[in-house]
Amino acid sequence: MSEQRLRQVYAYHFDSKHRPERYAPGPGGLDWATQPDPFRTFEDVPRIRLPLPTQAGPAFADVRAGRRPEAARVDLGHLAALLRLSMGLSAWKAYGDARWALRCNPSSGNLHPTECYLVTGGCLGVPGGVYHYHSHDHCLEERASELTEPAAAAEPAGLVIALTSVHWREAWKYGLRAYRYCQHDVGHALAAIGYAAATLGWSVEPLDWPDAALAARLGIDRAADFDPQELEAPDLAVWIGKGPPRHAEIEALLNRPRSYAGRARPLSPDHVDWPGIHLVHQACERDSPRPVELAEAAPLPPLVDREGGQGAAALIRQRRSAVAFDGRSAMTRDAWLSILDALLPRAGVPPFDAWPRAPRVSLILFVHRVSGVTPGLYALVRSPEHLDRLRKSLRPDWLWSVPDEVPAHLGLYRLVDGDACDAARALSCHQAIAGDSCFAVAMLADFDVALADGAWRYRELFWECGSIGQALYLEAEAAGLRGTGIGCFFDDAVHALLGIQDTRWQSLYHFTVGAPVEDVRLRTEPPYAHLGN
Structure with a gap:
């Protein structure tokens, strides 16, 4: 099976290459009537509106050098700041009657296949559960609530943020090569989360959840909740908080019983299937936990400070x-x-x-x-x-x-x-x-x-x-x-x-x-x- 998966990856990589004499297989033209909605919305679920942050935060020179402020409290307001600076909107652009949103996390073709979820045992302002971040409305959509109320804690040390991909959003424009672009966007989003967490003094640590376990915890394996052509692929989960995750906390989040609700609103009225994307996605599935190997190298000297004291939040929002x-x-x-x-x-x-x-x-x-x-x-x-x-x-x-x-x-x-x-x-x-x-x-x-x-x-x-x-x-x-x-x-x-x-x-x-x-x-x-x- 391992060799078969590798052969599939190499085959996809070869088939999705652009060449001067021919581009990778694509749609040939854009069907604007089926352009996917860039905003995933879950219907019939409770929402928690997030405040928009007002504090300036640290300078970018400090963030890029690893000089974090004192760790902020894990609560609704600071979660709002994290999501705003990583996955939120940065501006709208308009030309004539056309208008489109820009985000803090860039995306190939501004199509935004990456979706963001929170898994939390509860914090001030956010009950325990699984939430989808809706960037257009800057709110949390509750996908799953806790079946049993956990024991009250003084303050949680952190929570889990997970990323998924809707491959169709990229395939609509880019065809077979879209799988590559979805993965680029996951990397952009992960780094955006890393920068945003640093402005709050929080650390980020990847988790080793297998894909199937991550999909089950997020509820994206519930086929009846999605259009079959618009399923979300599990990508990764990271722990975010005041320090490294404790094993007991992670296990509790992973295994806590939940009740799921809501259905994803369709993104497009029609679709084009790209079997090669499905095949490489299956070949790349992580079906067992694996340790997250840490890099081992000689420490590097600190970055030389830049001139100027521009705030990190302002700079992140101005990225274009x-x-x-x-x-x-x-x-x-x-x-x-x-x-x-x-x-x-x-x-x-x-x-x-x-x-x-x-x-x-x-x-x-x-x-x-x-x-x-x-x-x-x-x-x-x-x-x-x-x-x-x-x-x-x-x-x-x-x-x-x-x-x-x-x-x-x-x-x-x-x-x-x-x-x-x-x-x-x-x-x-x-x-x-x-x-x-x-x-x-x-x-x-x-x-x-x-x-x-x-x-x-x-x-x-x-x-x-x-x-x-x-x-x-x-x-x-x-x-x-x-x-x-x-x-x-x-x-x-x-x-x-x-x-x-x-x-x-x-x-x-x-x-x-x-x-x-x-x-x-x-x-x-x-x-x-x-x-x-």
Whole structure:
């Protein structure tokens, strides 16, 4: 069975690649009449309205460096702040009669396949149960209530947040490749939760619940409650609170009897089935608990503080995906190195403390416009274990030299000099943003080594890429720039440029950072004015 699952993953990965001569199988055109509703709503369930936070919170410079404030109380108000800064709306955009919402967690095509749930034994303002977070209305929908009232506690230490995916939301636009994008979005959402938790002084720790157990606890395995084409896939669960979870608390949350209610309102009137997505989802299922291995590496020096004291909450809410770059502006060398340093995993530092596995992803950098840095290709090796394997897999004639005055811990190597703008643009499905930026990124996964642990590692590779992307988004904003995730690229053309001739390393996600060109035709409106706030 294990070998069969791996074969299915490799088959899906091959079939879902974009190529210059043909893109991965997709719908061919957009059927606007069946565009999925981006907001999941459960009917006939009680709701708890959440307050909108008013306190400024810590500076982003403190959050990115792992300097947390004193842990906040686990109650309704602080849960509202956590959800607002991770999964909530950040603004509305409007053009003519068209209007669409932006969120703090980015999504491929702004389609938002990721749903968020809370599992709690109860805290001030929130009775014990299972709740779905409705980002449009900033409220909790009660999916399950406790059958027995637990003994009163002075204050809970934390709770569980779980993420799921509605694959149809992405498949509507992207077809077979949608499964990849759903996993990217899980990584973005996980990192967004990590940053938001840090503003409250809370820690985040992944749990080892198998998929079936997670689905049962959330009630998403109740087929009668969902349209069969709009089922939610269980992704992950994390403990969030004042400290690490205690085993007894987790077991109590997992096994507590509950009464489920409500039915999901349909998202689309019609659907297109993509069997390849169902097959890879089944192949990647985690059907038994497994320990969450913690990364073991030499500690890194603290991040150098950025200038300025912009609040983390304000910066998180202002995050946007750039639609165009000016193709002229350069960023400073110090700002570039600071961004790269923030992409290395540090113990207790968001966002990678929310997924503290040994890194499986390193980066190829297309450097275009960084003052004092020679344009060309560079490598950011995020784990010392990657270096030898990368050197053996990439082109043998490349330099692998350490740029002058670069911190020794950074793992930054110069590979080849030259203008890489045209290459970055062509490889990213001819999108100008990849060449008009200050620098672009190809995220290379240690593919075969990761999958040797099991087929379920496939989606976790994308989660790591999404977490890196979320860090890039916020670091770019803090530097006065803007970022954009790029899911459309020619997979094997990237590998050919780099000299990769097998599946030991695979490019799973691209990103680009630069000086944005704003579309002045668009209006920006407040996120929650429709709630009277």
